[in-house]
Amino acid sequence: MNYASKELYDTYKKLTNLITKYDENLNLGMRDENFSHMAGILLKDLHSASYKTGMMEVWMEIDKIQELINGEEGYMDDKILLECLIRCKSFIERNLTKRSKVYICSRNMDEFKDVIRSLELEGFDVIAREDDEDTIDRIYTLLPEIIVIDNDSNNNGLTLFNAIREDGPIASIPVVFTGYKNEETKIEILLLGALDYLEKPLVAMELFIKLKNFMEISKNLSRNTVYDIKTGVYSRKHGREIAKKQFELAKKNKTRFTMLLVDIDKMTEINIKLGKSKGNDVIRDFVEVFKEQISNTNLIYRYSGDKFAVIIFDLEVKDIIVLTREVKQRLVDVSTKYGVDLGFTGGIAILNDEVNAYEDLIMLAEESLNKGKHSQRGEVYIHSSSLEGKQKKNILIVDEDPIILSILSSRYSNKGYGVLTSQNGLEALGLLDENNIDLIITDLIVPGITGNEIIKRIKDKKPSVRILILSSQRGENYIDLALKSGGDEYVVKPFSPVELDLRIQRLIG
């Protein structure tokens, strides 16, 4: 579905307002019967609108709590309703972002009535406003696909056009002019880069068709934009495509793939305080801080307005949490620079066996982000499914004794780890090359190579692999040497299995 219906869009607007109001009340611990009632009505409307427009995700979501909405269960649980509203909003947003926006700037909107109606019926989102001091900021916020400027006898339209052209990020938005017949002005405007100059009296159909055609061309062009103009990170489309390919690879090779969805907190307030232009600078600096903290092997792209998707391949969840804390610390400087309180809320989702498609992962990340936004902003939330079905960690156990191998192998397989075993040190090094190993449990005396040598070689080959030495050698010099060679933990045989579990957990989670 490319365009959502106007009915659905209107309902969406009401929904957004209600969530904001409802959320505040809920956070204050207040229960308002009116809101519950309104939410019920709205969800009923949305239920029917989503069915008509074929937006089945929304329809199914509401269908789950239909008994509650219809009052068959009596008391309406605010929280359930709110969660349902948020999920619906998220689904609709994903569809509505496909709506093309047309910004019309004129002092005489009557002349554009027919054009606006035709565009809206066609499913376009039309923003019709008079030119004022906030026009540039508004264009920044909305990022319309096309701008229509109605030039007046004082050439105010031309002044606005010059302002747009001077402002880098929005300079590339196509502009169509309307105005009274004046060859000189028309040539000047066209020379400045306007797509067209339509003389008055306007022929509504002509303007409508031209706008549609221009937008089609613009859409095709924007599809090929690789980088986001404001921040320099990947655009949504390209970032998503790259991430999707990487997702398939990670799924196939069973490697790590974690999505961190970050949403800048209170960006609207920041924009109001600093203006849209400065607000964009804040976003750019915010992204710079993030880019500095993550390695080049990872991926970051603009997900939507103030949201960014960070795809991380080389870190575990706990390390990502540490990373976000570091980002927050670095953001203090940006906050001081702009005199604002800059922060972000994050949602994490991990690729595991339960996640089949990239879209599923996005949905999980969004769910955890929304949960964060509606409980305590400024924190990073991990989706529960990511915690339950954590990425399978692989352990390689090296010991000469086949019985200890079988005991440990069955123990840690039952605990959800992937387990490989080897009775020979050299064979173990081969297995390390061929597999994605997170932890090696090794004895100090193994055939083929000494324990300390194996530790050194592992650390040379794969420094990130954790090493736990499980040995009956209890002499201080053995322990000292093994740990100095690169071992992370040393457990003496006989050992407490509970202690071993805890040490393994500490090393690889």
Place this chain on the structure above:
Amino acid sequence: MEKYIYYSIILFSAFIILLYIYLLYEKVMGIYNLNRRKKYESELIPYIDWIISEIEKREITQEELDKLRIDIRDRIKRELVRDRIIYYIQSFTGDIRRKLIGLSEDTGLVDYEIKKLDERDDFKVALSCRKLGEMRSRTSCSALLKALYRNQLDIKYHSLMALSKIGDMDSFMEGFDVLSKTAVLSERSLIEIVDTFQGDKHELYKRMINHDNSFISSVFIKSAGNFVDGKISEEISKFIMDDDKNKKIAAIKSIGQIGDIRFIDKLIQSLEDESWEVRAVAAKSLGKLQDSRALDVLKRKLSDREWWVRYNSAWSIIRIPGGVEVVEDILSQEDKFAKDILISAVENSGIINEIYTYESSIDLEKRRIYKLITEYANGREI
């Protein structure tokens, strides 16, 4: 006559045939049992592993216990279950070990082994003692004590070792009482047994170093040294001046092992003991204390009339910080006796390798020591 020859041929042939049949039977039974063991292994081992992983989390059910009890009626299955549980007991410590011991008792495995202690076959009895020790069940203590009265050395060793592994102090001490009446095990074996004790070792040493039997007392004193039990060194030090030579030697050795320098004066005093064994042990223990206060007296002992005293003194001198200077001093003197023993100790202890590195040292003193030692070792006159 001819008839007798035929008879003997027939008899001999029958004997050969019977022997052949017996060997064939043994071979077939061996293969059969091996296959049976393999079959049982594939069925039982995963089940035992599962049971053991479960008892970490919960109590074993009566149904699960009954299944194991039925299984162990079969000899091969019993051995498999027993050895697997023993393996776990030996590999694991902590609460799980206590549960595993309980499992070996509840399944009846301990009772099976206790019953076998009454058999006539000494080998089987010794093996059962060993297995009981590995299963660490306190219920087997009295049966093991009884087995100690048997004359066979293997049985004595394994039953006492089993008591040591079980760690029940009273039974273990009683075991030594029994042994003191029939003591035939070597000191080395007994020290090994005491070192293995799994109960409160400190308390054991406190009680046993004063044993009436000086041999047993010295065994415990030496074991306390191996355990490096500093809390008991004061108690041990009393024996340095004991009349009994065994206790005296054990105490000096233990103080050296523990490294308690509070008793350095007593050890120095022991260097003057009339027994050369005491002097030799004291010389070595002083090296372990690594205190430079002992250097002068050790230097003097390089001229002791007994070779071992001289050797141990040299061995200690080179280990004590500042000892290298003493080496230099000795090598520049005329006492050839002392020089030879010192060089011998340097060469045998491995310190010679370190001295080789002094060749290019920026420290002139070290270069001088290198020169003195290598020249003397090479047989040249300094």
